[in-house]
Amino acid sequence: MKAHLTRRYMFSASHRLHSDEMSEEENRVTYGKCNNPYGHGHNYMVEVTVSGPVDDQTGMVCNLVDLDGFVHTHILERYDHQNLNLLSEFVEQVPTTENLCMAIYEIVKRGFRQAHLEKIRIEETMMNSFEYSGENSR
């Protein structure tokens, strides 16, 4: 039987929501406090969900050590205690959690081969969460 395995990770980072395509006034109206010039931070909680048949020999969808290793190397080391606005993926797009969700999805989708990536879900705060399952998702 197919199983979906979800692992939760945390990282902390800062960002400022500001679009060069809008005037200063439009930015303030659109992003409010999130547009404050020096930025602010969050403790982000990232859930990575992978799926696949459960291997008869190991009882696993994929080895958790492999998933943890990939996420630490490619996600946590990239984002933890960083200013998101300075990273290459956010030079031309605003580091909203929507865009962060898609960026992390792309990194895991491209690099993690041991199981099928189902979904990335990010809690920016306890009140806000975002999910991305690729363009062909249900």
Added chain:
Amino acid sequence: MVYLTRKAEFSASHFYHNPEFTPEENQRLFGKCNNPNGHGHNYTLEVTVKGAIDRKSGFVVDLKQLKDVMSREVLDAFDHRFLNKEVPEFLTRIPTTENLAIAIWQRLAPKLKGAQLHRVRVYETPDLFVDVYGEA
């Protein structure tokens, strides 16, 4: 279609070991989880059923009946047990969270009356959980 989720908790011990592998392979693959004396978790189980709302009762499922089935089929068998030694499914299968979720699905699916089983979610820790939907 309405979905209803009921939670339950159980505590159990387990270890991961495949007798077809050498001791070194078991150790490499399963790490600390291969310790033969076992270790334990507080598991959280979430069972989600789906169905149409019954006009007379206003229920998707009789929650009392769902709770009783979960207690009888899962908690009585798993709670405060050493899964490898005391639960029949795990005499031959490794009690990973994936296999726990599958075993729970297989125990519950034939016993539920009225509503249809939609999802079994098993949390091994707050940071690790497995969902099964009965997909082949």
